[in-house]
Amino acid sequence: MTDVIRIANCSGFYGDRLDAAREMVEGGPIDVLTGDYLAELTMSILYNQKQSRGEDTGYVGTFLKQVKDVANLCAEKNIKIVSNAGGLNPKSMAAEVEKILAELGLALKVAYIDGDDLLGDLAHLQDDGETFTNLDTQQALRDSDQKTLTANAYLGGWGIKEALDQGADIVICPRVTDAAVVIGPAAWKFNWQRNDYDALAGALAAGHIIECGAQCCGGNYAFFEEVPSFRNVGYPIAEIEANGNFTVTKHPGTGGLISVGTVKAQLLYEISTPAYYNPDVIAHFDTMNIEQNGDDRVYVSGCRGSSPPPTHKVCLNTQGPYKQSMEVLLTGLDIEKKAERYLDAVFHNLGGREQFDDIDIQLIRSDQEDPASNEVAHAALRVTITGADPKKFGRIFAAKTTELGLACIPGNTGRGAAGFNGGPAIIHWPALIDSQRLTERVHFGGQTTAVMPTQRLGLEEIYYQEVPANIAPAPTGPVVRIPFGRLFGTRSGDKGGNANCGVWALSDEAYSFLYAYLTVEEFKRLVPDFGQYEVERYDMPNLRAMNFFIQGVLGTGAASNHRIDKQAKSLGEYLRAKYIEVPEILAKDIEH
16 A cells, blocks of 8 residues: 555544544554544634633643543554644643643653734734734724634644654644644655645645544435444544545444545535635645545545645634524414514513614524424524623513513414523634734744744745636436435535535536536525525536535624524535426436
8 A cells, every 4th residue: 555644533523422532543543633623613612611711721621531531542553643622722731631641651742832822912913914804794803893802823734743743642733724633744744845735735635524523424414325324423534645645434344434425525515616725735626536446435636736825814703792582483373473463572572672783583484384283383483682782681681571471472482592692792703814924833842843834934836727627518308307406415514604505416417417507596596595695606527516605694603693504504405405407317317
């Protein structure tokens, strides 16, 4: 076998299965155990943790349990551990890891990385020209009246490489990019240079595919019936070669599935353009090739890379206005009239609508005509109020809605809060900073090493541009009406206040149809509640795929928007449920 580094991921989010770490270490040969814990939403969770538990917290505590569980085995098998669980406080987490190692009598060496936290320097940076303009709203940070709670740059993988070069066995990272925990170890293994952009792009693609844990192993897969079992779904391993090509696999005997489809679905997850930006490299997803290379083995090759962008992304969280929600179930006949009368009574009790800065009302019509059971006779009325005066929130709102329990419409029953409890919302504020202002710092063995980002090294810029592919004409002939999802897979998710929906076809003929049919206008028609926003389409013919990027649909991020599905995870399956007309020749082999 070609010399590879086997990088395993045991976590796709804060709250993932704790046993996965041990299973990855015990289940077969790996060289590096990684975990990704930091969704954009997680940074606000860790901020709240610091406020309630003290300044020494702000990291992912469950990772410590995993370290304690696997440290002996990792020492025996010479497995490195690289994780972004340090969150807002990698120094404190590193200290806790060292305590665990001392208790276990292990001599493993721990490094931690920082340099991402910009909160203390925000005023100076803004005075010096950094505007931290919100990428979604185009508002400069200083033009906002919101208090900034956190500000962390997304660092890359070179600090991780430096820590491993110095001999670290465990590397605790702060807010690095999700793929950095894969790029860094691969660059360490093969001693890649800063401008080995094609190899780095391959590692970035590998990191993006395995970052969400079991999601590339059959989890959340559109064609779920292809997955033999969801019992004990395996977690992914990327076997990365010196040129950046890699194989995605999992340990034998685990559930789930690794196929071209499951890998492609994850590749399309939470992206915008096919040029996937990272502070170390830009990977061009429209250049790669994906092929099945055995049972639960998928080979990805040929991903081209370009010089990284001149900026790093920054994740800020700001304190927004107060928000509070309530939800009531309305039942049976005349749902809309009942909602109107109920709302009139609620806001009369509260003293009028005008006292709030914003009122969001959602009538969710899940009720069925001539219902077969009580449960399918309900519609949900969800109300969220927003304002600056804390006195109008909390117990007063809850009390004034509760008072209507016996004094309003028939058939109503409360269903508790619907997302906000009356406190200030935390607003996700994505921005950019000039990379020249950043320095990663590696702390190891009592020494601190400064690591410059690639943008500060004065290298020649290289940009790869794929030549557009020729798409065959779409098939024609008599048509049949079928659900979109019988022919096409989807995967959707969130990018701050935006959402994406990747779509792929299962054959060349189906892709030719998809390419011609699913225009932005048709996408908006099929999912009109998303289509009211600005939508961009990006094509990836090499994957028989395209991606739709929906701007602003998630408001100010998952922590503060009013949607039931705050992260657009269900958008893809919503699209797949819509009926479309397709040529009969495409539908001949599927069940209608």
